[in-house]
Amino acid sequence: MDKQELCPICGEGHVTDHVDQVESEYKGQKKLLPLHYRLCDVCHSDFAGTKESKLNKRGVMAFRKSVDGLLTGTEICALRDKYKLTQSQAAKLFGGGPVAFSKYENDDVAQSESMDKLLRLVRRSESAFWELVEECGMASEFSKEKVIATASISSNVVLMENYRADQQRSPSTVTFRPYGQEGAKRWK
Numbered sequence: 497m498d499k500q501e502l503c504p505i506c507g508e509g510h511v512t513d514h515v516d517q518v519e520s521e522y523k524g525q526k527k528l529l530p531l532h533y534r535l536c537d538v539c540h541s542d543f544a545g546t547k548e549s550k551l552n553k554r555g556v557m558a559f560r561k562s563v564d565g566l567l568t569g570t571e572i573c574a575l576r577d578k579y580k581l582t583q584s585q586a587a588k589l590f591g592g593g594p595v596a597f598s599k600y601e602n603d604d605v606a607q608s609e610s611m612d613k614l615l616r617l618v619r620r621s622e623s624a625f626w627e628l629v630e631e632c633g634m635a636s637e638f639s640k641e642k643v644i645a646t647a648s649i650s651s652n653v654v655l656m657e658n659y660r661a662d663q664q665r666s667p668s669t670v671t672f673r674p675y676g677q678e679g680a681k682r683w684k
C-alpha cells in the first residue's frame with residue numbers, strides 16, 4: 497500500500513518505508529535507535545511523516561527513560577496488567593490525568609520521578625496496592641479474588657485466601673465446605 501503513495505515533495509515518485517539504526521546519545525550514554533523514514537524512488541528525498549516522527553520520538557523517549565532509571569512503557573503496562581487495572585482506573589489511583597497511562601505506556605511522555613516511585617512501590621508490594629485503593633476510595637471497584645486469581649491456576653482449584661474471605665463474608669453461601677461430621681456441624 498505504501499508503494500502506491502505519491503511523494504509529497506516531487507509529486508511523481510512513490511515512497512517506501514525504511515528503518516535505519518542511528519546512534520543516539522543522552523547523558524553520556526549511547527544507543528542505536530531505530531530511525532523510521534520514507535524514501536522517494538524518483539527525487540530520492542527522505543523524510544518522516546506524522547507516523548514516522550511519532551515512532552522516532554517514542555524510541556528516543558524510551559531510551560531516555562531507561563537512562564533516567566524510570567520504568568519503561570512496557571513495564572508500566574505489565575504492572576497495570578498485574579492488578580487488572582484499566583488505564584483510567586490506573587489514572588484515578590496514581591494520578592496524572594485521564595490519558596496519562598496511554599502516554600506513559602506508548603513512551604510518548606515520561607512519568608515524573610515521584611510517579612515512578614509510587615508505581616515501583618505498588619509493583620513490589622500488593623499490600624501497598626490495596627492501601628492505595630482504600631486511600632482513593634476505590635475499594636468497591638476491586639475485588640481481591642479478581643486480582644489474585646491468575647490464569648495459571650486451574651478452575652477447579654480454590655485459593656485458600658479466597659476461601660477464607662468467603663467464609664468471613666457469608667458462611668451460608670460457601671460452596672466448598674469442610675468434609676466430615678465435624679465440618680458439617682461447624683457449618684450448621
Ligand SMILES: [Zn+2]
Pocket residue numbers: 503504505506507508509510536537538539540541
Ligand atoms: Zn519525490
